[in-house]
Amino acid sequence: MQTDPSPMRSAPSLWSRVTAVTDYFAFPLRTSHYVELVNPLWARHSLQARVEKVWDETKDARTLTLRPGVNWRGHRAGQHARLGVPIGGMHYTRTYTISSAPERDDRCITITVKAIAGGRMSHHLVRNVKPGDYLPLGLPQGDFYLPDAQPVKPLFITAGSGITPAISMLRGLIAQERLPDTAHIHYAPHEFDVIFGAELRAMAATHSRYKLNLQLTREIGVESSEARHFSAAQLEALCPDWREREVYACGPQSLLEALERHWQGAGLSRRLHVERFRAAYAGVPADAVGGKVSFGKSRIVAQGDHLTPLLRVAEDAGMNPPHGCRMGICHTCNTRLLGGCVRDLRTGKLLNEVGAIVQTCICAAAGDCEIDL
Numbered sequence: 338m339q340t341d342p343s344p345m346r347s348a349p350s351l352w353s354r355v356t357a358v359t360d361y362f363a364f365p366l367r368t369s370h371y372v373e374l375v376n377p378l379w380a381r382h383s384l385q386a387r388v389e390k391v392w393d394e395t396k397d398a399r400t401l402t403l404r405p406g407v408n409w410r411g412h413r414a415g416q417h418a419r420l421g422v423p424i425g426g427m428h429y430t431r432t433y434t435i436s437s438a439p440e441r442d443d444r445c446i447t448i449t450v451k452a453i454a455g456g457r458m459s460h461h462l463v464r465n466v467k468p469g470d471y472l473p474l475g476l477p478q479g480d481f482y483l484p485d486a487q488p489v490k491p492l493f494i495t496a497g498s499g500i501t502p503a504i505s506m507l508r509g510l511i512a513q514e515r516l517p518d519t520a521h522i523h524y525a526p527h528e529f530d531v532i533f534g535a536e537l538r539a540m541a542a543t544h545s546r547y548k549l550n551l552q553l554t555r556e557i558g559v560e561s562s563e564a565r566h567f568s569a570a571q572l573e574a575l576c577p578d579w580r581e582r583e584v585y586a587c588g589p590q591s592l593l594e595a596l597e598r599h600w601q602g603a604g605l606s607r608r609l610h611v612e613r614f615r616a617a618y619a620g621v622p623a624d625a626v627g628g629k630v631s632f633g634k635s636r637i638v639a640q641g642d643h644l645t646p647l648l649r650v651a652e653d654a655g656m657n658p659p660h661g662c663r664m665g666i667c668h669t670c671n672t673r674l675l676g677g678c679v680r681d682l683r684t685g686k687l688l689n690e691v692g693a694i695v696q697t698c699i700c701a702a703a704g705d706c707e708i709d710l
């Protein structure tokens with residue numbers, strides 16, 4: 338158990354009363370801005386977290402232990418939070434699932450990040466962030482968590498870094514000593530790619546109610562690689578009572594789509610709960626084209642293809658536009674269309690009305706266009 342990072346946390350009313358006076362002298366800033374200079378975790382006008390520890394889970398996945406500031410409120414197992422990182426003078430934000438259980442007693446949380454190809458921020462977090470760094474943090478969000486009336490027989494289906502919400506739930510259930518009859522199918526290319534591999538195996542060895550099925554899709558073995566990917570036959574073999582289970586799934590788009598088709602076909606869609614790391618895209622016509630993207634306020638012009646979100650086009654052009662979730666949920670990236678045409682990648686719908694709201698994280702150029710950034 339570690340001590341509370343803030344002496345003010347236990348007496349918010351006293352703190353409010355004190356700052357009601359000191360804010361008067363701190364104007365135009367607030368007392369919190371000066372407190373932040375002493376310890377960024379005590380600031381009340383913003384939320385930051387200090388990196389306490391970094392731990393390599395696999396060759397390209399790392400767990401960061403973060404101590405959030407006083408504004409933090411507890412999360413529910415499975416939720417995510419936004420994390421900011423300055424890289425090369427630009428500020429980037431991404432959303433990461435909290436991999437620790439809420440029951441952790443040192444007031445720290447962990448996030449587990451996998452470095453993805455072309456992922457600026459994930460590479461930075463996995464390679465460069467070190468203990469002692471302070472990172473801007475958002476409050477926990479998301480509705481992918483176990484209900485209070487806990488499912489009697491959960492089935493987790495996860496792949497790659499999609500294990501993160503599931504491990505938070507599993508750790509929480511074990512900490513509460515409420516682990517029900519739980520089945521878990523996890524996909525990873527190789528043994529050495531399994532994030533939390535040792536912990537999952539230890540859980541399976543020590544908790545008879547937890548049945549782990551690791552599917553190593555690229556490991557050399559008797560079965561073909563295809564046979565180790567999700568299929569109806571595989572599900573039937575690994576978890577014959579899947580129809581009776583409440584399913585929590587997280588992983589790549591292809592897996593989630595296959596699961597959605599399968600559960601829909603069985604008339605059991607309401608039993609399937611999925612968490613996505615990016616918005617589901619609708620099909621884009623084969624003849625779709627990108628175009629020149631003009632950023633009106635910045636007077637920057639860049640080339641955007643028909644599948645690259647305008648947010649990414651702007652960042653690649655050296656801009657730092659506002660953004661949050663990067664998957665069409667938070668609307669932080671909203672701007673207006675000043676001309677031309679863009680496509681909403683989630684629906685495939687074209688937007689060409691001047692003044693229309695454009696979510697830059699899920700819209701791509703559909704010909705030349707101009708947006709108000």
Ligand code: FES
Pocket residue numbers: 659660661662663664665666667668669670671696697698699
């Ligand atoms: S960044 Fe959240 S909706 Fe675009």
